[in-house]
Amino acid sequence: MNARLDALDSWHADWRGLRVVVLGLSVTGFSVADTLAELGADVLVASEAADEQYARLLPVLGVRLWTGSLDAVPAEVVAHAPDVVIASPGFPPHHAVVAWARETGVPVWGDLELAWRVRDKVLRQDGTPAEWVLITGTNGKTTTTQLTATMLLAGGLRAAPCGNIGVPVLDAIRDPAGFDVLVVEISSHQLWYLGLQEGLDRVSPWASVCLNLADDHLQWHGSFAAYRAAKAVVYERTRVACVYNKADVATREMVEGADVVEGCRAIGFDLGVPGPSDLGVVDGILVDRAFLEERRTSALELTTVADLAERGLAAPHVVANILAAAALARSLDVPPSAIAAALRTFELDAHRIQVIARHDGVTWVDDSKATNPHAASSSLAAFPGAVWVVGGLLKGVDITGLVAARGAGVKAAIVIGAERGEITTAFARHAPAVPVFEIDDAQTEDVMSEVVELAIGIARDGDVVLLAPAAASFDQFASYSDRGNRFADAVRTRIGRGAGRDDDDRPHPSRDGA
Incomplete structure (x- = not known):
């Protein structure tokens, strides 16, 4: 255990002088460096190449930049003697610097570990940080993230889609406007890094979902088993609702194997008739049988397949994404009428059917x-x-x-x-x-x-x-x-x-x- 790092569990903790190596200068890497600079850490960014805009801004922030081949561990990284290495999602487990850090006992984080620790920078009206909803899966992550955020907004909550969708979580956390809920699209790469962490600072979301699981990113993870294990991290420490795909047995098994907070519910979804703790489709009507008192005898209508067809949203996998998003939104008490209203204006991003x-x-x-x-x-x-x-x-x-x-x-x-x-x-x-x-x-x-x-x-x-x-x-x-x-x-x-x-x-x- 690292006592210095263990104490860094708040934006208001003393981060000054913490020696950090940030791997990569993409949008995520820059958000990490920018955040750490604001906190007063001693930051070295190591990257194969640097976007001109980011490279120009780092010295202004007081952050040093090293560029060059990372096929071996640069002497500058070793000389910095980092207390922690924070890697951008593109760096695989076998990368030379990641492997060096783990072998020498230097903790390795992803951006989400840092974001979770400093999530209290801007608080809600009740004095607590924004809740997190985590969304992963081989496919459908971005659409479901956008759907969920749209439904939450329609329900009157201040929600921000962020993470792998393009807006770093750290940028959302530091937004002075503040949010009630962060809807975080999270990749298997980010989940792998999150899975390295132990203890109280590990992310504990309000709700989470793995939409589906199929072969992908095997070169990064090394095997399908490793990819699956990374995806399963999404459910760990979930507090209210683990949403899973009834048509994909792997997601149910992930929920069954997860270490969740006592009282957390498993909520299923698919295109069939739902059970008493599920969302599904009955006679062309999307319904919720999970978030109502009389769920054993009745259901709440959310929308219809016919209405979705008019919006170009009736493809089976899109309907499944809608049900998953609705489950996440309903876990936060968004009423069915708000979900229906959100779907009347929602449009898929370009390049998605x-x-x-x-x-x-x-x-x-x-x-x-x-x-x-x-x-x-x-x-x-x-x-x-x-x-x-x-x-x-x-x-x-x-x-x-x-x-x-x-x-x-x-x-x-x-x-x-x-x-x-x-x-x-x-x-x-x-x-x-x-x-x-x-x-x-x-x-x-x-x-x-x-x-x-x-x-x-x-x-x-x-x-x-x-x-x-x-x-x-x-x-x-x-x-x-x-x-x-x-x-x-x-x-x-x-x-x-x-x-x-x-x-x-x-x-x-x-x-x-x-």
Whole structure:
């Protein structure tokens, strides 16, 4: 145990002179350095590279910056003799500096450990810090975070979506306006770091949820078992409601194995008829049977699938996210009427099953955010029989299971990206009757134009062309949003100059690499 660190359990504790190495100068790393500088700590930031804006601001804050290769532990880091190392989420467990710190007995934190300790900077009217609601899962985190915050706001609570969604938790904590609830999207990377901590300072949220679990980030964690263990940390020390997905047994098992505060309830959700402590769907009506006194004999209506369909929110995985968000909001006493009102104005972010065009009877859908097989499976379930645009960096995840489960149901597959061979091989084995077309190693600016040209020749009246890559984007694009934007631009450009094509001009499938 480190007595100095143990005493640092408040914004108002004496942080002065604490020697800290901050790893990484992304938005999270900068928020950590900025916070520690305000607290009076002695901070060294070590980063492979530095954004010019951040690099310019650090000296103003009194923070030193070291840049260079972090493949080995820099002498400057050792010389700083840190009392604690705080790592940005991108640094995996096997990273040289993280491993050095753990081997030499230097405590390693993520940004959430620091944020939890200083969460009392701005207090609520009752003199207590904002409550935390934690949201994780392989897919659906951002949408559920936004939904939950929107519902809480509609219920009259001051709520801030933060964390992995883009706004660091430390920035939300230091906002002078203050909040009643922080709705924290939390990644498996952040959860891994949180899992290293022990004792009273470990995060103890009001409510928590793991939406689902599937293979992802295996290169970072090293194995699926390690990834699952990190995700399970979300439920630890939860005080009021552990929300889990009844359709995903792994999330229920996580709740069963969690060390929670006495009195915490397990709340299930899925698309079926709910039990007495669940949220679900009855005859097209989303209902709550968890947060009412008469839950064994009655239910509260939240909204209907028909109403959601009018807002473009009726895809099965989106309905599941809505139920999870509603469970979190209901745990904070948000009335059903406020949840219904929130859903009447809610819109999905770009690149999440976003309809970008309808032309000649063909619907073009951008779900570029489907960066792993689990997300793509949900998208394919929402659009059966689609012309599927798939491929990119698979991140060590086997796509065979997705193709075996969903591949035979698509009209055709257009395969892009650096790891096309694994996808075409999976189709040859599990869906040999499906036409498969490959986009060879085209330049970034040409990939989506070629995709659209192929798709126009395949799709007919009533069809959907679906970009749901099941893979990361960084082999050919700057980000999933860049990939989606290029797809949308190519669709609109091609439609603008006429998208008709005769059957005789239809492309012929290739099995190269199969």
